Amino acid sequence: MSEALHQPPFADRLLCWFDVHGRHDLPWQHPRTPYRVWVSEVMLQQTQVATVIDYFNRFMARFPTLDDLAQASMDEVLALWSGLGYYARGRNLHAAARVMARQGIPETLAHWLALPGVGSSTAAAIIAQAFDEPATILDGNVKRVIARHAGIDTPIEQSATIQTLYHIAKEYTPHSRFADYTQAIMDLGATLCTRSRPACDACPVAEDCVARQTARVEELPARRRRVAVPTRQGSFLLIQDQARRVLLTRRPPTGIWGGLWCLPESSSQDAAMCSDSVGIDPWHVPWTLTPQSDQTRVAHFQHRFTHFVLDASVHRFSVNTHPADADPAETMWLDLAQYRQDMMQLGLPKPIQRLLMTESLDSMCPVTLSPSPDTLGSAPFLSSH
Numbered sequence: 001m002s003e004a005l006h007q008p009p010f011a012d013r014l015l016c017w018f019d020v021h022g023r024h025d026l027p028w029q030h031p032r033t034p035y036r037v038w039v040s041e042v043m044l045q046q047t048q049v050a051t052v053i054d055y056f057n058r059f060m061a062r063f064p065t066l067d068d069l070a071q072a073s074m075d076e077v078l079a080l081w082s083g084l085g086y087y088a089r090g091r092n093l094h095a096a097a098r099v100m101a102r103q104g105i106p107e108t109l110a111h112w113l114a115l116p117g118v119g120s121s122t123a124a125a126i127i128a129q130a131f132d133e134p135a136t137i138l139d140g141n142v143k144r145v146i147a148r149h150a151g152i153d154t155p156i157e158q159s160a161t162i163q164t165l166y167h168i169a170k171e172y173t174p175h176s177r178f179a180d181y182t183q184a185i186m187d188l189g190a191t192l193c194t195r196s197r198p199a200c201d202a203c204p205v206a207e208d209c210v211a212r213q214t215a216r217v218e219e220l221p222a223r224r225r226r227v228a229v230p231t232r233q234g235s236f237l238l239i240q241d242q243a244r245r246v247l248l249t250r251r252p253p254t255g256i257w258g259g260l261w262c263l264p265e266s267s268s269q270d271a272a273m274c275s276d277s278v279g280i281d282p283w284h285v286p287w288t289l290t291p292q293s294d295q296t297r298v299a300h301f302q303h304r305f306t307h308f309v310l311d312a313s314v315h316r317f318s319v320n321t322h323p324a325d326a327d328p329a330e331t332m333w334l335d336l337a338q339y340r341q342d343m344m345q346l347g348l349p350k351p352i353q354r355l356l357m358t359e360s361l362d363s364m365c366p367v368t369l370s371p372s373p374d375t376l377g378s379a380p381f382l383s384s385h
């Protein structure tokens with residue numbers, strides 16, 4: 001008979017370990033209200049605890065209650081989200097806050113799932129942590145722990161694998177202490193059963209871990225073969241008026257950097273063509289952009305998204321007149337000195353924020369925020385994604 005059959009249940013061993021070694025001082029645990037747990041769980045989607053803590057604390061200082069968040073503008077929310085990435089989360093959080101302000105905070109899994117930006121694992125984490133009710137979470141950490149412990153070796157991205165992991169995760173869930181158990185399995189994945197070099201010697205469920213018994217800890221969870229992340233070229237326009245204010249336009253509500261303020265994007269990679277290809281929708285009038293010097297390219301940066309790396313150039317132009325019919329909800333002229341001084345509450349993509357904060361941008365010296373490639377290519381840009 002195998003030694004594993006004599007082990008106490010998975011959850012009992014995990015909870016004993018959690019009582020001593022788990023994380024009991026996370027800011028959303030004190031107090032552990034549904035509002036705070038929900039905000040933290042949305043922030044924790046795709047993002048590690050260490051990164052989230054500061055964002056969460058700033059968010060709670062500004063929006064201590066659900067009503068505060070519901071009454072805030074989208075710009076304020078996105079400004080506090082800036083740098084956390086995956087901005088659809090911030091937009092959905094704001095939309096869901098407004099729904100909850102009208103309808104009340106849900107208490108069932110189904111009602112949480114009906115809110116924008118709340119998927120099955122997030123809803124389960126909220127139910128378990130905020131209400132101490134049974135629910136099965138399956139975030140990235142939990143998938144890794146279960147796949148290793150149960151020895152599941154099919155690619156973790158496949159829906160059949162996810163189904164299998166879900167059923168095992170449900171079997172492992174105890175009949176009490178749901179909030180603690182949920183935190184415990186997330187902590188195990190984050191602190192011991194880590195992606196590389198897990199600390200199996202300290203693991204409370206090591207005795208019957210299949211991956212460990214079969215020396216496949218580094219192989220599991222199995223993944224589909226990765227394809228190389230492509231690089232896409234893009235151009236942004238730094239358009240300044242006579243007061244040297246910078247034109248910002250709001251990006252479309254969905255897609256990359258959706259709803260954020262940004263420098264206008266040009267569909268052309270060719271600096272000479274930029275002024276002919278400004279896609280600024282609110283204006284339907286001819287508009288002349290004048291290069292401020294022979295070299296219009298004033299900055300370069302790279303930014304990594306999940307599926308591609310953006311390799312962007314920024315070209316500077318001047319305008320002498322403001323087109324009259326611009327919608328102030330979609331365009332604004334930003335005073336850079338004031339922005340740098342007060343960090344005005346604007347939701348800007350992180351690389352654009354870094355660029356505008358760079359004081360040498362005011363000179364004619366080119367600014368590079370990341371290693372520069374040799375050439376500008378001609379691949380399609382953001383607007384196609």
Ligand code: SF4
Pocket residue numbers: 145148149192193194198199200203204205206207209210211212217
């Ligand atoms: S023994 Fe190692 S691989 Fe298995 S669950 Fe524990 S930490 Fe993960």
